[in-house]
Amino acid sequence: MIKLEVENLAKWFGPRKVFENISFALTQGESIAIVGPNGSGKSTLLKLLIGFAFPTRGRVVFSDEGKKLDFDSYRRRLALVSPYPALYGSLTARENLDFFARVNGDLVTNEEIDQVLAQVGLEGRGEDFVAAYSSGMLQRLKYAVALLKDPSILMIDEPTSNLDEAGKKIISDLIESRRTKSLIIIATNEKEEYSLAEKLCRLGG
Amino acid sequence: MPRSSVGWVAKVIAVTRKDIVSEFRTRYALNAILMFALVTLTVISFAVGALEPSKEIMAALFWIILFFAAMSGLAQVFIKEEESGTAMILKLSSEGTVIFFGKLFFNLILLSILAVLIIPLFIVLLKTSPANWGIFLTGVILGIIGLSGATTIIAAIVSKATVKGALFTVLSFPVLMPLLVAVIEITKVAFLGGGYKEVWPPMQLIITYDVVMITLSLLLFDFVWRQ
Numbered sequence: 001m002i003k004l005e006v007e008n009l010a011k012w013f014g015p016r017k018v019f020e021n022i023s024f025a026l027t028q029g030e031s032i033a034i035v036g037p038n039g040s041g042k043s044t045l046l047k048l049l050i051g052f053a054f055p056t057r058g059r060v061v062f063s064d065e066g067k068k069l070d071f072d073s074y075r076r077r078l079a080l081v082s083p084y085p086a087l088y089g090s091l092t093a094r095e096n097l098d099f100f101a102r103v104n105g106d107l108v109t110n111e112e113i114d115q116v117l118a119q120v121g122l123e124g125r126g127e128d129f130v131a132a133y134s135s136g137m138l139q140r141l142k143y144a145v146a147l148l149k150d151p152s153i154l155m156i157d158e159p160t161s162n163l164d165e166a167g168k169k170i171i172s173d174l175i176e177s178r179r180t181k182s183l184i185i186i187a188t189n190e191k192e193e194y195s196l197a198e199k200l201c202r203l204g205g
Numbered sequence: 206m207p208r209s210s211v212g213w214v215a216k217v218i219a220v221t222r223k224d225i226v227s228e229f230r231t232r233y234a235l236n237a238i239l240m241f242a243l244v245t246l247t248v249i250s251f252a253v254g255a256l257e258p259s260k261e262i263m264a265a266l267f268w269i270i271l272f273f274a275a276m277s278g279l280a281q282v283f284i285k286e287e288e289s290g291t292a293m294i295l296k297l298s299s300e301g302t303v304i305f306f307g308k309l310f311f312n313l314i315l316l317s318i319l320a321v322l323i324i325p326l327f328i329v330l331l332k333t334s335p336a337n338w339g340i341f342l343t344g345v346i347l348g349i350i351g352l353s354g355a356t357t358i359i360a361a362i363v364s365k366a367t368v369k370g371a372l373f374t375v376l377s378f379p380v381l382m383p384l385l386v387a388v389i390e391i392t393k394v395a396f397l398g399g400g401y402k403e404v405w406p407p408m409q410l411i412i413t414y415d416v417v418m419i420t421l422s423l424l425l426f427d428f429v430w431r432q
Contacts, residue, residue: 052296072300086290090227091223095223099219103219103298105211106211
């Protein structure tokens with residue numbers, strides 16, 4: 001059972017205080033929405049939680065059954081869906097999925113890839129080059145990459161960014177299906193997405 | 206159903222394979238390296254070919270062409286990941302050592318392709334050939350291993366900077382200097398027809414350089430890659 005403890009986290013960029021005194025605890029099966037207006041530090045907080053940035057003060061600890069996890073241990077169980085990191089445009093969707101599963105240490109079958117593509121509404125588009133994907137399809141494919149990892153920790157930045165209504169429905173169903181399996185952290189400024197999580201962490205006042 | 210797991214070597218192969226497939230579809234680095242090498246080789250053959258330069262100069266010219274051609278493309282291995290926004294997801298997908306070795310082997314393959322194309326052209330255009338092919342090829346192999354080892358970590362450092370291209374060459378040059386001096390010495394002996402006894406000291410230096418550079422890069426890589 002994965003647990004995340006965030007204690008008195010603060011981040012300053014030079015003299016600019018982004019946020020401070022952020023504390024919460026979360027275990028696998030729980031979810032939190034980090035909410036706030038643009039520039040309030042939601043994406044920065046996600047980066048701190050992942051370990052891609054260092055806090056000015058405070059600490060972030062991932063543990064499993066009381067044992068502290070190092071970066072490589074929680075990275076293996078963590079999936080991030082965000083509008084910013086891209087996928088490989090010169091590879092097909094299937095090649096992208098196969099590659100990310102393989103470097104994470106999993107050998108996936110074509111059936112598993114087809115299944116996960118169908119889950120995000122991209123059935124029959126596996127052989128298309130990702131460069132030819134629309135931004136909405138790309139966002140769906142990022143969910144497919146995350147799902148294929150079967151993550152214990154799922155971090156989602158702007159969950160419905162670039163998605164149409166059908167896409168939004170698919171994604172909210174997907175998040176619902178992961179609710180008991182994963183520790184879910186969602187960063188959003190859309191009020192209707194607050195309900196995707198059980199807890200709220202408000203930034204920017 | 207539990208999935209089959211993939212070992213460390215298979216993960217490294219997956220990274221190299223992804224880069225090869227991606228490179229042959231986009232020609233991101235390959236075109237730059239090959240064009241640079243061909244242009245430099247042609248210019249040098251016109252400029253000094255008729256002068257019949259000494260074997261010592263030929264050896265230096267060969268490595269100058271290889272060095273600058275490598276500089277024009279090897280950094281792309283990480284710059285491409287940063288610029289296209291795939292670095293973050295890659296960092297989350299595998300261990301640093303897997304990424305490092307995957308990229309190192311890709312650079313090694315790229316340099317090997319370059320060497321295979323440059324060597325016959327160099328011989329034809331500059332009307333010279335090594336008298337001792339064994340020593341020449343040993344020098345080339347050790348040289349490109351050293352070039353790949355050093356440039357892979359430098360490319361990872363440079364990919365975070367704003368002025369990437371110029372910085373890559375500037376940072377690489379002092380690091381590669383001992384390697385270049387040693388491989389030029391080996392190549393010179395190969396052109397002049399000397400034996401292994403004469404090239405053993407520079408070969409020892411290169412082998413040590415390759416081992417130290419790859420070990421150091423491996424130790425530093427996680428820190429550089431995660432920033």
